[in-house]
Amino acid sequence: MNTWFLTMALFLLLNLFAGLLRVFRGPTHADRMLSVELFGTTTVAMLLLLAFAMELPALLDVAMVLVLLATVATVAFVRGTGKLFK
Template identity: 45%
Template sequence: MADVLLAAAGIILVTVALGLVPIVRGASATDNILAVQLFGTGGVAVLLLLGAVSGAEAIVDVALTLALLSAFVSVAFVKSYPAASSDVTRSSAMYECRA
C-alpha cells in the first residue's frame, strides 16, 4: 500500500515539475504564477500522501499551512503586478509619484 501511495506522490511531483517547464522557457508573469499555484496544490497532495505513508499526523499541518499561503502568494502577485488602470489596485502608480 505504501508503495502505491509513494508512486502516486512521485507521479504528482513529476507532473507539477513539468508544469514549471514553461517558466524556464520564458512564459508571461501570469503563467509563472499559475505554475506556482499548481506547484502549491501538488505540494499539498504530495504532503498528504507522505503523511499517510509515514503515519505522522503533523504532516497534514504542513499541508494546511502550504494551502493557506499559496493563495496568499497569488494575492500578493495580483497586488504587486497590477494591470495598468486597474481598479484592483493603484499602489504601484502611487509608489511612482511618491518616490
C-alpha cells in the first residue's frame, strides 16, 4: 500500500510541472492564479498521501496550514486585482 501512495505522490509532482508551464505561458493573470491554486491543492494532496505512506500525522497539520494559506492567497489576489476574470 505504501508503494501506491508514493506512486500517486510522484504522479501529482508531475502535475505540478504541468502547472508550472502554465504559469510561464499563461496569457492572463487569471490563468496564473489558477495555476497557483493548482499548486496549493496538489501540494496538499501530496502531503496527505505522504502522511499516510510514512505514518507521519504531523504532515496532516502542515497540509491544513497550507490550505489556509492558499485560501488567503486567493482572496488577496481577488482583492488586489478587483476582478478574477477580466
